[in-house]
Amino acid sequence: MLEDVNLVAGAGEFVSVIGPSGCGKSTLLNIIAGLEDADAGSVMLDGDLHGQRLGQRLGQIGYMQQKDLLLPWRSVLDNTIMGLELNGSSRKDARSRALELMETFGLKGFERQYPFALSGGMRQRAAFMRTMLLDQEVILLDEPFGALDALTRVQMQEWLMELWGSMKKTIVLITHDVDEALLLSDRVYVLTARPARVKLVLDVGLGRPRNYQAVTTPEFVELKAQLLATLYEENSRQTMGRAGEPAR
């Protein structure tokens, strides 16, 4: 599925991966997180090749999927402390740590609610908080805002930028939203269709802090044109390739 993908995310960098649907973006994150094994290649964490065995990196890298995957029987508060609880913290300590962060994650006042009572964006922030509470250096985000409406998505992107600015984590984001990739990232990787290779590495030289107005600046538009051209070329190559295949 993945052929030649070489991805580097330096400490504190925000890196995005973009590519046609079904090209194996989620597989890439699953491999990095340690959920799946790669047939070849390796994942280095802190320049270290330890932990290559399947599952060894589990618990060391934050990973948030598109679905919020909150447990419906736990309150918002108890959902966010899951990681700490699994690591052996007492519920009391974990809860007091989570309560301090509720404001930052826009969940203040909803700690005792069950997840179904929350809006999509709030649920996503609760899931994000669950990931962040373990305080890992590297965070993987698999289309975290894909299921949200456009307005909420923009709000969440600005919120995430602000949060990342204050926390200085290394983030690898998977998205199919060109604006999102450019707005948030230091660097964007464009993957080809299956088997995926890196087609383009684009350094986003926009200054920080950014806000959503950046999407209308000439520099942004230029980068976007470049990204879209690459994606469009890849997409048409893929569709033509498919049309050329003999019918099964």
Add this chain to the structure above:
Amino acid sequence: MREETANVPGEHPSTLTPDSPVEYRDGPVKAEPPTVFSVITSAMLAALTALKRWGASLLILVVLLAVWEIWTQLAEVPRWQLPSPSVIASELFNSRALLWEHTLVTLVEVVLGFAAALAVGLLLAGGIAYSRILERAVYPIIIASQTIPIIAIAPLLLIWVGYGVTPKIIVVALISFFPISVNTVDGLRSVDPDMISMMRTLGATRWQIFTKVQIPASLPQMFSGIKIGIAISVIGAVIGEWVGASSGLGYLMTYSQPLFLTARVFASIVVLSAMGIGLFVAASIVERLMLPWYHTEKRARSIGRI
């Protein structure tokens, strides 16, 4: 997906559940001492809601009883053949001491048998869901065991363990452990695989995933099994008593029937069915207390709030 306003202080929970604190609805609620009037109106309201909920089935029941009553009277059906509802009702009243005595015996058998079924059923379900080997070894046997008619085993139990209360408890347990374990196994397995991945990335061990995700996720289905099991456990006790007993409602029926005390047989049936309904309701109440999230969520969905 609903509209979202991120980070707005005081954002109102628009998905307020019916169980949420009342102060959200119309501002703070003043605590007023209940007056006679308010007590009466709330009781009337409760009665009205109950009538709306149960009215239709109650009506059918009343009509059926009326037809039965009128028909037995008009056709002069002899009492020993088919007693009318009113005759059964007066039998219930007149033999209340006798019925009570035997009810207690049956109730003890049901409760003990069901407790055994619950313990065995849940242990088996946990083992089957947790261990592939146990699943392969035990699950087919459990399913096959259900093809053996319990009524055929009941007399053998008398030979093996005697005429006391034990064989009845065993029959009850045999009959009601199956729905409990099968439903719980399904519940334990029905967890979203992504949820398990999520737990693994947080560093969860297999056991932690089992206790923190699989078990709580299985509870709604486990309770379905428990409710079925508890309803049929009454049948188990009656079968156990039919094949040989000296007390219990099943015994009272087999004793009264050859004497053509048909009204008493019917009275026993009424008590048995009341017992079954009572136990079912008790299980439902425990379910509601244990799974507040499940019922508020279900209700919120059905109202279309989600």
